[in-house]
Amino acid sequence: MSAHAKDPMLPRPFRVEKVKRELSDTFTMELVPAEGGGFSFAAGQFNMLYVFGIGEVPISISGDPGEHERLVHTTRAVGKVSGALDALKVGDVIGVRGPYGIPWPVEAAFGRDLVFVAGGVGLAPLRPAIYQAMANRERFGKVMVLYGARTPEDILFKKEIERWRGRFDMDVAVTVDRATGKWGGNVGVVTNLVAKGGFDPQNTTAFVCGPEVMMRYAAQALEKKGVGRGSIFVSMERNMKCGVGLCGHCQWGTHFVCKDGPVFRYDSIADLFSIREL
Amino acid sequence: MPGVDASITTAVVFDRGGLDALIAALKAKGFHVVGPRVADDAVVYADLDAASDLPAGWGDEQEGGRYRLTRRKDGALFGYTSGVQGWKRHLYPPRQKLFAARRDGQGFAILPPDPPAAPLALIGVRACELAAIAKQAKVFGDRDFADPGYQGRLASAFVVAVECGEAGGTCFCAAMGTGPAVETGFDIKMVEVIDKARHVFVATAGSAAGAKVLDGLKAPAAAEADKAAAAARVAKAAKQAKTLDAKAAARLKEHPDHARWDDVARRCMTCGNCTMVCPTCFCTTVEDTTDLKGEHAERWRNWDSCFTIDFSYIHGGAIRTEVKSRYRQWITHKLSTWHDQFGSSGCVGCGRCITWCPVGIDITAEATAITEGARKAAAGGSKKAATSGGKGR
Ligand SMILES: Cc1cc2nc3c(=O)[nH]c(=O)nc-3n(C[C@H](O)[C@H](O)[C@H](O)COP(=O)(O)OP(=O)(O)OC[C@H]3O[C@@H](n4cnc5c(N)ncnc54)[C@H](O)[C@@H]3O)c2cc1C
Ligand code: SF4
Ligand code: SF4
Ligand code: FES
Numbered sequence: 012m013s014a015h016a017k018d019p020m021l022p023r024p025f026r027v028e029k030v031k032r033e034l035s036d037t038f039t040m041e042l043v044p045a046e047g048g049g050f051s052f053a054a055g056q057f058n059m060l061y062v063f064g065i066g067e068v069p070i071s072i073s074g075d076p077g078e079h080e081r082l083v084h085t086t087r088a089v090g091k092v093s094g095a096l097d098a099l100k101v102g103d104v105i106g107v108r109g110p111y112g113i114p115w116p117v118e119a120a121f122g123r124d125l126v127f128v129a130g131g132v133g134l135a136p137l138r139p140a141i142y143q144a145m146a147n148r149e150r151f152g153k154v155m156v157l158y159g160a161r162t163p164e165d166i167l168f169k170k171e172i173e174r175w176r177g178r179f180d181m182d183v184a185v186t187v188d189r190a191t192g193k194w195g196g197n198v199g200v201v202t203n204l205v206a207k208g209g210f211d212p213q214n215t216t217a218f219v220c221g222p223e224v225m226m227r228y229a230a231q232a233l234e235k236k237g238v239g240r241g242s243i244f245v246s247m248e249r250n251m252k253c254g255v256g257l258c259g260h261c262q263w264g265t266h267f268v269c270k271d272g273p274v275f276r277y278d279s280i281a282d283l284f285s286i287r288e289l
Numbered sequence: 290m291p292g293v294d295a296s297i298t299t300a301v302v303f304d305r306g307g308l309d310a311l312i313a314a315l316k317a318k319g320f321h322v323v324g325p326r327v328a329d330d331a332v333v334y335a336d337l338d339a340a341s342d343l344p345a346g347w348g349d350e351q352e353g354g355r356y357r358l359t360r361r362k363d364g365a366l367f368g369y370t371s372g373v374q375g376w377k378r379h380l381y382p383p384r385q386k387l388f389a390a391r392r393d394g395q396g397f398a399i400l401p402p403d404p405p406a407a408p409l410a411l412i413g414v415r416a417c418e419l420a421a422i423a424k425q426a427k428v429f430g431d432r433d434f435a436d437p438g439y440q441g442r443l444a445s446a447f448v449v450a451v452e453c454g455e456a457g458g459t460c461f462c463a464a465m466g467t468g469p470a471v472e473t474g475f476d477i478k479m480v481e482v483i484d485k486a487r488h489v490f491v492a493t494a495g496s497a498a499g500a501k502v503l504d505g506l507k508a509p510a511a512a513e514a515d516k517a518a519a520a521a522r523v524a525k526a527a528k529q530a531k532t533l534d535a536k537a538a539a540r541l542k543e544h545p546d547h548a549r550w551d552d553v554a555r556r557c558m559t560c561g562n563c564t565m566v567c568p569t570c571f572c573t574t575v576e577d578t579t580d581l582k583g584e585h586a587e588r589w590r591n592w593d594s595c596f597t598i599d600f601s602y603i604h605g606g607a608i609r610t611e612v613k614s615r616y617r618q619w620i621t622h623k624l625s626t627w628h629d630q631f632g633s634s635g636c637v638g639c640g641r642c643i644t645w646c647p648v649g650i651d652i653t654a655e656a657t658a659i660t661e662g663a664r665k666a667a668a669g670g671s672k673k674a675a676t677s678g679g680k681g682r
Contacts (some may be wrong), residue, residue, distance in 0.1 A: 017437070018387075018436075018437050018438075019434040019435075019436075020388070020436075020588075020590070021387075021388055021399065022399075024396055024397070026395075027395070045396060057519045061588075063390060063392065063397045063586050064577055064578070064583060064586035065577060066575070066577045066581035067575065067577075067588075089604045091606060093432050100395075103395045103396070104396030104397060106397075109302045127323070130492055141388070204587070248603055249603065249608070249609075250600065250601055250602055250603050252573065252574050252575050252593075253573075253575075255433070256434060256436065257428070257429065257433035257436055257573070258572060258574065258575075258590075258593075259571060259572030259573070259593075259595070260572065260574070260593070260600060260601070262618070262622065262626075264542065264626060265542065265626040265629035265630060270433070271532075285612070286545045286546075288608060288609045288610065288611055288614035289545065289608070289609075289614070289618075
């Protein structure tokens, strides 16, 4: 045991290089280490982002794991700290701890169909895995992205989704809960897209990220299609004050979501999903 | 803190004067000496100057929801059961500064940490408390990320354990396999022996550092009679009224829907006393502060309790809103899922949570009702609960 190891609660300063507004309440930041050096992570991992004097929150990395110069985060402003992140300007410095957590097992899915099921801002934590899959496109069967948003105005990464849709080696379907404006696409929950299939269930790995109820229904829909529980992965959200297994807040049954997750294989947690207020 | 060195086993014996010399020697070595003393009608672990600060002649009565200091006729210095809170207060303080930072243009600079505090000497550590310290050491360092503060304070600490001579009313360390005999994790182990002829301490070293300090006391070797008297005292402390089937309790997680959770939820006030006195509870939250100008910021880590609603808050609302889900989280983690996480129970059987629960909820009774009497308690649980819960009011 390293008695005087580096303190995992001390952040590293990163400078905001670029801010892009995605939706009315959602934005993407590009960050570089203020003291030089790079940043490596695996798709599905998250960082603890600290705003000077305000607080610290867990945010998944939404950039390309093949890129080590810039750290990319996509955040929805919902409260105190995420709101403070939203107020940052280019040149401002925040603290970063990470990367933490168990990633999406992209390489373990080589040779199979890969289905991404995303709801709302849940597309952001999946995007690194989508990049990684497309960088290794020849190693997969089909690559499908099934995405559900509340309204057409809530579709995250819209331009990028359009580009993905234009590719011949990717199947992309988008649905909205409620159509507005000139929307002529799918209306309904994302599980409807799962039910339509188009993948080989026996040989499919699925990565699911979104609100907890959505993940539960999506996992059930995948199972109903014939995808095995051991081939479905979800990314969980719990209150996190440390990200490294010390504060106790993220416990879910036997798991520390920060360290044993946030990505879990569905068969290891399916039982927990059904226990109220666990 | 040391492991036990089998070669250092010679027991020595000294009186109260020797104990004073021991405390003085530790102070001279630069230790911040902490031990039991009476404050606010209770025994607490606080700064000690000399043996005269120890709770001479004080004992205690503990049962569900009840704690009273009592006078003892024998003048024992370690005649109480255990302090209100364990040593966690000192090894993992309720409020710890994580860092301070100063604004620097658009960024900030993290200021150098405060110099480390003087190493701790802990006087009067019970067997269950040593077990609790070991459990927390595992939480704060066994996996990928260690807490350097805890590890540093523990590594530099000097531990004087004192074996119990009698068990308190809420103790069940024997059932949890953590006491009352002190076996490992100490620098010096003492047993307080009082009979008609004498009032002495029989001490053995558990580390090279402990042996050196004992050597310095120039105390005579203990006679066989002293050792026998010491062993007899520990044997007496092993007789405990409370018990728990720890193996059965480890299966609590299999009963998340048991009717007994509703029953205990009607009694529990979610005050969080149990988590504050438990020597293994480790949850914390963070607090951010700034000065008025916003130039200086600090991050503090404060003890937290899984009994608060905010504990499980995520955007959209807390996960555990009901009393029953919070109580369930507490004891299921303590007795059951701790095994999955850290390879043992999280409970050492110290009984504090029973004593300090204002309504006398008894972790052993709740766990037993849920795991053993599963079906019976589901049907007729409330009758039994009324007796177990109403005691200490
Ligand atoms: C592993 C993980 C990855 C995440 N990735 C993203 C992401 O990529 N993009 C994104 O927009 N959001 C993400 N979130 C959610 C994000 O952390 C919360 O929206 C954020 O903590 C809200 O904090 P706040 O101070 O702005 O809100 P407030 O409502 O003011 O919250 C107060 C405090 O409660 C806690 N808290 C509140 N909501 C959450 C939550 N959902 N999860 C964890 N703690 C919470 C935080 O400690 C927060 O500081 C992620 C959460 C987790 C656990
Ligand atoms: S749960 Fe209760 S008896 Fe067990 S260690 Fe904690 S305070 Fe002591
Ligand atoms: S069990 Fe007792 S001590 Fe613990 S929160 Fe409930 S009322 Fe308070
Ligand atoms: S976030 Fe602190 S233990 Fe998981």
